[in-house]
Amino acid sequence: EAGVAQSPRYKIIEKRQSVAFWCNPISGHATLYWYQQILGQGPKLLIQFQNNGVVDDSQLPKDRFSAERLKGVDSTLKIQPAKLEDSAVYLCASSLSSFNEKLFFGSGTQLSVL
Amino acid sequence: SQQGEEDPQALSIQEGENATMNCSYKTSINNLQWYRQNSGRGLVHLILIRSNEREKHSGRLRVTLDTSKKSSSLLITASRAADTASYFCASLSGSARQLTFGSGTQLTVLP
Numbered sequence: 001e002a003g004v005a006q007s008p009r010y011k012i013i014e015k016r017q018s019v020a021f022w023c024n025p026i027s028g029h030a031t032l033y034w035y036q037q038i039l040g041q042g043p044k045l046l047i048q049f050q051n052n053g054v055v056d057d058s059q060l061p062k063d064r065f066s067a068e069r070l071k072g073v074d075s076t077l078k079i080q081p082a083k084l085e086d087s088a089v090y091l092c093a094s095s096l097s098s099f100n101e102k103l104f105f106g107s108g109t110q111l112s113v114l
Numbered sequence: 115s116q117q118g119e120e121d122p123q124a125l126s127i128q129e130g131e132n133a134t135m136n137c138s139y140k141t142s143i144n145n146l147q148w149y150r151q152n153s154g155r156g157l158v159h160l161i162l163i164r165s166n167e168r169e170k171h172s173g174r175l176r177v178t179l180d181t182s183k184k185s186s187s188l189l190i191t192a193s194r195a196a197d198t199a200s201y202f203c204a205s206l207s208g209s210a211r212q213l214t215f216g217s218g219t220q221l222t223v224l225p
Contacts, residue, residue, distance in 0.1 A: 004156070035215075042202050042215030043157065056210065091156055100206055100213040101145065105156030 002026065004106035006092050012112045018080035021109045025073070025094030031055075032069055033103065034077050035091040043091055049075065050098050082113045119216055120203060126222040133190045135219040137203030138183075144206045146179060146186050147213070151200045160188075160201075193223045 005024040013019050025032050030051055035043035046065065048056040051072040060067070064083070069075040079086055089110050093103040121136045137146070145164045149157040163170045163179045163186065170177045176189040190197055200218045207214070 040217075042204075042217050044215070045213065056212065093156070100211050101147070101162060102159045103149075103157070103213070105149075105158070107154070107156045 004092055004094055004104055006090075006106035006109055008109055009107065010110050010112075012114065013082055014114050015084055016081040018078065019082055019111060020079075021077045021090050021092075021111075023075045023077070023092030023106060025075070025092070026096075026104055029094035029096050029104070030072070031095045031098050031100070032075050033093040033095075034067055034075070035093065035105075037089045037091055037108070039088070046077070046090075048100075055098070079111075082111075084113050087111055087113045120201070120219045122219060123217070124220045124222070126224065127193060129193060129195055129223055129225050131193055133193050133197070133221055133223070135188045135201050135221070137186045137188070137205075137216055139186075139203075139205040139207075139216075140184065141205075141207050143181070144211060146177075147204045147206065148175075148177060148186075148188050149202045149204060149215075151202065151218070153199070157202065190221075193221075195223050195225045197221060198223045 007022050032049045034046040037043045046060045047067045049069040052069045067077045089108040091108045093105045095103045147162045148160045151157045161172045161177050163177045174191045179186045200220050202215050202218045204213050204215045
């Protein structure tokens, strides 16, 4: 079974630039999550999709972050413009059910904002 | 905000010893999950314990849950160097079933 795919693996940008991350969840998984993990901390949920609808985006900084999940499969997360404090690992995860149990994570995209 | 806090923040043991990590949370939960994260990788789900369960086993893992104290512990028996990783608890709570991760315990198993 293929896992959650994410790209790119690393990204370095300057502040005020824009950046996009891509995620392909495990086939058949209806729920897709984007988490932000700052060094030394646990992951923090940014947005959760159920199929192509948003379930929870309460912690997404909507003035600069946006995400979409087209056709209920792949998803992209965009930051525009980036700030220094956005430096983190962005993790995508998926799960079979909508009950937020047993999430499968990708390896993440490490973002450095200079 | 992070619902759970792990203790200790870092733990270093010899191969073959047992490792115990603790997690405390703030609000009533539906379940509590433990995940492992190897350096530079994503998280891997280890075990889930529901609010009406007190203890659960999976291989060398033993998880306990004390809802009166709002705490859980993860025991890894007969540790191996390959167990070196960060371990996170994640509590599922509320009608919105929001999953919130703790700050993690960094476990180092010395060969």
